[in-house]
Amino acid sequence: MTGFQEPPFKKVKNENGFSSDVSNDGQQCFKSNNGYIMKNNIQNGGPYSKQCAGTIGLEKSGATQNAGHMKKILKQRHSLPIFPARQKLLEELKKNDCVIVIGETGSGKTTQIPQYIHEERWDRKGTICITQPRRVAALSIAKRVAEEMNTNLGALVGYSVRFEESVSSATKLKYVTDGMLLREAISDPLLSKYSWIILDEAHERTVSTDVLFGIVKAAQSNRNCPDKDPLKVIIMSATMDVDHFSNYFNNAPVLYLEGRQHPIEMFYAKQKQDDYVLSTMSTVFQIHKESPAQHDILVFLTGQEEIDSVAHSIRQVAKDLSLAEFPKLRVHPLYAALPSHQQLDVFRETAPGERKVIISTNIAETSITIPGIKYVVDSGRVKIRSFNPSSGFDVLKVKKISQAQAWQRTGRAGREAAGYCYRGYTQEEFRAMALNPVPEILRSNLASVILQLLAVGVKNILNFDFIDKPSPDSVREAVEQLSVIGAIIASSDNLELTPAGRRMAQFPLEPRYAKAILCGPEHGCTDEVLTIVAVLASETIFVNPSGKKELAIRARQKFHSVEGDHITMLKIFRAFKSSKENKMWCHENFLNYRNLSYAVEVRRQLVQICQRCNIPVLSCQQNLEPVRRCLTAGLFTSVAELQIDGKYLTLSSKQECSIHPASVLFGGKPAYVLFTDLVHTGKAYMHINSIVDADWLYEVAPEYFRTRHIKKVCSAVGS
Known part of the structure; x- marks a missing residue:
């Protein structure tokens, strides 16, 4: 196995992470x-x-x-x-x-x-x-x-x-x-x-x-x-x-x-691993050479790109002639954006003489259980999204898991029979981990939360009985976001929903998308905005198979719009409907059939909410400029301006950022770009972008772009 060194592990027998009481006669309590x-x-x-096996694509x-x-x-x-x-x-x-x-x-x-x-x-x-x-x-x-x-x-x-x-x-x-x-x-x-x-x-x-x-x-x-x-x-x-x-x-x-689990043997790394990906791969092959066929392996890594890369590398190494005497390896990635037929592959029974290796994100920790897993290889890492209220960034970083997550992963090996867990970190590193992960509410944009609390009748957000209170800065940032889109107003020391805010709360969406839908009739394009929001509500509609990414990009170029990614999504959805929602058409165009079908259902439900709220569903047909104007009405706080040096700065927080390479606008230099997400992965990238006009910004929010600060609202939640 050229290029890999097997990491030394030390064994801890039958350790478990639960407070188990066992009596002398082997009974449990x-x-x-x-x-x-x-x-x-x-x-x-x-x-x-x-x-939970086979839960994706339920009948x-x-x-x-x-x-x-x-x-x-x-x-x-x-x-x-x-x-x-x-x-x-x-x-x-x-x-x-x-x-x-x-x-x-x-x-x-x-x-x-x-x-x-x-x-x-x-x-x-x-x-x-x-x-x-x-x-x-x-x-x-x-x-x-x-x-x-x-x-x-x-x-x-x-x-x-x-x-x-x-x-x-x-x-x-x-x-x-x-x-x-x-x-x-x-x-x-x-x-x-x-x-x-x-x-x-x-x-x-x-x-x-x-x-x-x-x-x-x-x-x-x-x-x-x-x-x-x-x-x-x-x-x-x-x-x-x-x-x-x-x-x-x-x-x-x-x-x-406390029920009796199947015993799980624990293996820790003897020393800290500098490269957790390389350590994980070498551990997989160490197990592969020592265990019989049909003893399957579940590997925990952090994200789609990392998983696809490791899956490809394992397949290549498995072709080495020195491994010919060992069972044949079937490698399956598993993450949320994967097409349903590929997700289902992980649940298929392993053929005689073969071994299944599933490389997964933390989706396999608790949501689904994969039958046949004998070994778990835990990298000890997870990719976490955290919102920074001062910058407006969603920071996507790889971090160490908590002890609670480590035990959840370990338990995947003992569901059907005795199992083994290889932890790619030392016992000392494990003991230094946080006991529990940081609650999502302490690292998220709270705009949707506050809108829902106000809709329930909570007036004073800071006095709400949170089990762990979010920071005042996060609350103030969310309140400002809701204020500038007209969802709330300040009243003495409390906040109140506006009539538009009450309608926004009816939609199971981020408030800014609900705002865009409410502005649809004014621009005559509710139909198109509903479609775009429905596509954004699903997982990615694009399929980029390992080794075929260039082919996939070429196949989808016919849908590209010079106006940006949102209009490109609209064109794809329209073509999908014209194909009568044909699965083969999706396969030929490297599009995710399941997620597009889900977007169809989401759109149907959104139309029903519009009807319930008496929002006319109008269409602008082929004149699509009103669609970008309407999106601007909801997402005007997510706009970046091109600078003289060729870089972009966000108008809201003056953060430096770039157009993501996956965007149809990548390589161009439009003066103003509206983005859906701003994610920091090494550098800040704008995801899912459209070209907008500076005049539109001052039309939809003149006061916002003059002052950039809402003092009255901020005082309602404390200084």
Whole structure:
């Protein structure tokens, strides 16, 4: 294996990251912070090691299951670690209004606890709502639970994710993304249709999850009176800062569900690795030479380009004649922007005499489970986006993971059988890691959050009961953004939504995109703006296969517009519709069929919201200048000006930046560029750009471009 040196590892046997209690007879316990609740033999395994496999590209659940199949499912449910603790768990849930449940991955808490509550008929006065941070998890788990309960998806068990819903009046178990529950709270702050709310995967700490903590806590308090039905709350995770959460939720009891995992052998690097990518690759080949065929490997790296590069390198090295005696390697990348048929490849069974190597982002930490994984190789790195309120930058950086993330990754190796985890960092480096990742709300643009809080009825943002309060600077920056687009006004010491702001809050979009849609009728191009916003709401529509990127770029040149990337996207969408949404047409033009189809559905939903808000959907046909004018009305704070030295400076914060090489405007020097995102990856790049006219800027926001500062609004949230 030329060019690689195998990193030395030291072994730590059967280490795990959970507070497991094991009695002398090998039994394990279910306990609370008040003492042991139950001790019972817990069987190995369980059916849910495969429950998320194939979750991308889901099919609807069948209506009826035969008796033999249902008997098998019941047996699987009873084999789960959670089952022996069922009765004691229910006793704790009954006597407490709020409970925190910590359970190892695969214990069955997400699928079983809602069913236990339903079986006790504790949902007679309302629905059980279970939140998930990611749509793929909400969809896949709802499908699995519907199968276990022998019902159609959308009947007794349903789901609601952004731009997609399957529920009915009969739905009692509803799996939703946290963002969708937050949107429901806008029209119903008491969340009165629910009798139980289960906040699952709480450790992921998305922005929506953190806001939901405060909303649900307030709703529960406000419903704690004789004339209202009480609300029960369960917070669940595999790992979290339990003291922090318990204190926040009024000293809620913490229940530990401890099932026996398959043993996992740990290997740490003996010394710090200077090049984590090279170390990861050499570890893969070290495993490849020592383990039998069909023992598959899951590798954690940081991003699409890195993963594609490593996948290509591993394939090339695997062709070396010195490796001919070892199993054949099948290398599969896995990241969110990958076309669905390639994502599904990771779930296919490994053929005899072969080995599957999946190279993934952190999407494989919790959202999906890949069957057959025997080995995990953890680089110890993740790519994190952080918003800098002073510069307006989204900084995309590779950083070290937290200990909680490390344990999540380790657990991927022990889902079906005994496994192995190779950590590309030393034990000392592991101990120096943060215990938990930085919550997203502390590193994000808060404009959408504040708009939603105001829509729910929160007047004083700084006094909102956040579990971790964002910085005043982040709040002030977001308030200024909302003010300049006309979404809010300052009133004494509080903030209030304008009529336009209330309409913006109806859209599950960033406020600036909602503003552009509201300006559509004025410019006669609502139809076109809806299309562009729908495409931006999906993952990338472009496919750039490794080794074929130049071919892909040439194939798409016929869609390029000199006006910029937004009009290029519009032309692609129109051509896709003209092809009658043909999958082969997408393949020939290196376009992502799944994401374009998703954009079609998103657009349909946005049109419905426009109709509900009485916004006329007008079209400008082939005269597309009004489209760029309309986008400017929403995104005028995201414009850069060409300088004499050939560089660009953002008008809002005077940050130096460049047009991204993937943009159709790359290589040109338009005087003013409107950008969708400003991302710092080594240098600052403007992503998804359009040419705009300076006169348009002063037409849509004359005061903003004269003063660049909104003093009145900033004083409403503190100096």
